[in-house]
Amino acid sequence: MASSNFIEVVSPTHFQEILSQDLNRVSVINFWAPWAEPCKQMNEVAKELSNKYKAALFVQVEAETQADIAESFEIEAVPSFVILRGHTLLDRISGADAAALTQSVAKFATTPVYSPLSRTDNEPAKAPTVVPSNMMDDTKRESTEELNTRLKALMNQSRVVLFMKGSPSEPRCGFSRKISGLLKENGVEFKHFDILTDESVRQGLKVLNDWPTFPQLIVNGELVGGLDIVQEMVENGEFKELLA
Known part of the structure; x- marks a missing residue:
């Protein structure tokens, strides 16, 4: 059973409301589609993580049904995860990479707001850029x-x-x-x-x-x-x- 911090988004307005409730809270947004087998696996991973990290908010967004939300985050494929603190982007995970998601949630969901990851100016933090190995050279x-x-x-x-x-x-x-x-x-x-x-x-x-x-x-x-x-x-x- 999903915990109370595991929420399925029903509209863009609903999405904004739940994210705005606590701007210091880490939100893990899961963009998924019911036809994609890898999404089924990652949905279960997200549920398990929501039970472990009660302080974080886990948000399920069906990418094609909630296209406006997906487009605002430039989601081009599923499964994709976006991790935020308030409106600050902390990380992106693309594909069915359970290990990467688990590590990222463990890193950010337990990091105090006053850590070096927080920004004191008006410039939003940028997520780490991961360059595929076949692109480096x-x-x-x-x-x-x-x-x-x-x-x-x-x-x-x-x-x-x-x-x-x-x-x-x-x-x-x-x-x-x-x-x-x-x-x-x-x-x-x-x-x-x-x-x-x-x-x-x-x-x-x-x-x-x-x-x-x-x-x-x-x-x-x-x-x-x-x-x-x-x-x-x-x-x-x-x-x-x-x-x-």
């Missing part, structure tokens, strides 16, 4: 030409390639889940690339394909589009003709 050394060559190779690794958030078995956004499901339903064989694992690929594809969002479906090395376009093409028969 590539982002410094890879030229635009080299990146575009790599992107084109990825786009041509198979006849149909889906650049998505997560994987078909564990999608990390609703659009990625829907488009991969649509391809499976129509018997389309495809390879995928998780753009959350490589920031260079993620940003480079936006420029190369002149398409600002994900997922991006590639057929024969060329961009077809995102979920809406693919869905429309499937419905009117154009997608079947494209693959014929």
Whole structure:
């Protein structure tokens, strides 16, 4: 059973009310989706932590239902956790990383307000920036030409390639889940690339394909589009003709 400090948000107004009750309190905000298997695991972790750290507030936000809240925190995939003290950002944890969440909650939920982590000026504290290991060197050394060559190779690794958030078995956004499901339903064989694992690929594809969002479906090395376009093409028969 969840403790009294474990709350499911029902509206943006409700969200603001519960966060404003105590601006010295640490809040752990869990952005989740009911269709994502990793979220089920992390919801249980959050419940267990709420029982252990009674002084902290654990807030459940269904990302797609409460889209305004998710967008205000720039949430692009689930599960994602944001840890605040009042309105000050302390940390972000992306993905089903129970160990990282547990360590972060243990660190901040037991840290006094007067610790060096608190700010006395008007500038909000910034969460630690974690750079994926596969970006540390590539982002410094890879030229635009080299990146575009790599992107084109990825786009041509198979006849149909889906650049998505997560994987078909564990999608990390609703659009990625829907488009991969649509391809499976129509018997389309495809390879995928998780753009959350490589920031260079993620940003480079936006420029190369002149398409600002994900997922991006590639057929024969060329961009077809995102979920809406693919869905429309499937419905009117154009997608079947494209693959014929």
